Amino acid sequence: MRLNRKTHILGKTSVNDFLKNYWQKKPLLIKNAIPNFVSPITESDLFIIAQNEEAVSRLIEHKQGIWQVKYGPFKKSDLPKKTNIPWTILVQNINHYFPFAESFLNLFKFIPYARLDDLMISYATKKGSVGPHFDSYDVFLFQAQGTREWKISDQKKFTLDKKSSIKIITNFKSKNSWVLKPGDMLYLPPNIGHWGISQSDDCVTYSIGFRAPGTFEIQSKFLDFIQDHLITNENEIYKDPNLTPQKNPAEISSNMTKEMRNIVDRLRWDKSSINHFIGQLLSEPIENSIFETRKPLSLKAFEKSIVHKTLRLNSKTRMLFIKNNFYINGEFIKIDKKYTSFLKQLANDREISLESTLNKRDLNALGIALLPLYVAGFIDFIQ
Ligand SMILES: [Mn+2]
Structure with missing residues (x-):
């Protein structure tokens, strides 16, 4: 399966229409986003990546009414048999392992790279699922192999299952449901309740995930950035050559607070230093990324x-x-x-x-x- 760099993946919906009416707003089902799609990445590829120390993977099973999760790396023997109760394995950052996955992500270039996170791929046996839940981020769910039913809800308020270690909605009510075949895709904005259930023993779903920094993260990291870029003379200290007698030695005088406030007020940043901070923040690689350094070259x-x-x-x-x-x-x-x-x-x-x-x-x-x-x-x- 080769991908054309210019493949339009939104079906009859144009990029303009998508951004205006769907992105961060409402779900969109795209039948035949890529016609005749055959996934070059299959479950056996996922099992190999999931054995890798660096890889981020999860195995999810629904046992005795409780949703259970195990975290990778997994040995081959850790994976349940296909005949077991239904299970799902999810592996993140597949675009770091397969050039095909990287070129697949490229089809989503109509969203800025700064918002793009990774390609996660999941495999599920028949009836396998990660349960009804919602995510805080936008996602495209592309059916790559086998079939999966997606139910989505229009609920605003969810109650969550306290017994399960993953986020599970207990009051999920389905508003729509679709069966996705290879090449079909579903876009979901953040916080939409959804429940995907595999309908075949070869169900492979690609999740194109997006990222958005939190307001708290931006502000606190900016303070770190300012700290690292202080241009204040480290040897400069508080001075009070005009000190006058004061009645209460324990009191911090208004002269002293005023002088200290002036020092705080001297902290300055401008648009260009904020932009510098934004460029550095948004280009940070994903956590724990290891780059292999090379021998110096002339x-x-x-x-x-x-x-x-x-x-x-x-x-x-x-x-x-x-x-x-x-x-x-x-x-x-x-x-x-x-x-x-x-x-x-x-x-x-x-x-x-x-x-x-x-x-x-x-x-x-x-x-x-x-x-x-x-x-x-x-x-x-x-x-
Ligand atoms: Mn989800």
Whole structure:
């Protein structure tokens, strides 16, 4: 199964219509989002990834009325047999393991990368489910193999099951239900109750998940950022050469509070430092991402590779930009404005072929900016 970069995945709905009427607003069912879809990733691929130390995976079973969850990594023997009671395994960040999964995520480029999280894939035996629940984030549920019934509710208030360790709605009332076949897709905005139940023993569902930073997270991380970027002289201390006698030695005088308030008021930040913070925050890679560093390489050898090979972002790399400032995995890239068009292309397409379009000086400037990113394992070459 090969994907065309330009495949439109929203069926009869245009991107404009989707963003205006559905995104963060209401569910949308898209029959045949990709006609004749055959999943190149199957349950056996998931079982292999789930054995990996780095992978994030969960196994969910519904036993004696209680929803139970186990966390990976899993040994092969940890996985129940298909003939057991129904079960589901979910594996996150599949786009870090399979180029196909990364290109699949690319079909959702109509939403900014800064909002895109990962491709999670789940496999379920017949009747397998993770129960009725809601999520705080937007999600596209793409049926890749087998069939799954999705029930959704229009309830505003849910009661949750206290016995289960995962979030389960106990008063779920179904408003709509659909059976999704391979190639069908359901979009759900945040907080919509939904319940997916596998109808076959080969049910594979792709979840395209989005992320949105919390207000508290933004504010508290901004305070950390300000702390790290203080430009105050560390040796400067409070002074009171005009101290006058005071009646109560335990009292903090109004002169003292005024002077200290002035010091606090001297903390300043402007639009550009806030933007710098946003670029760094949103380009942070997912937690616990490990990038394999490379042996240092001479600039000359690196420049030679730039000319002959296609440069691409590591599948775990997040590269974003604000105007002419570029951020990669939480770091600011220092580069002359002259070269931003190259970096824009690399960030947007996640790959770039520079070939013979560059003169010596430009190649040198790009080499200097990109070599540290290559050594850090953030970017590599397509062989
Ligand atoms: Mn869900």
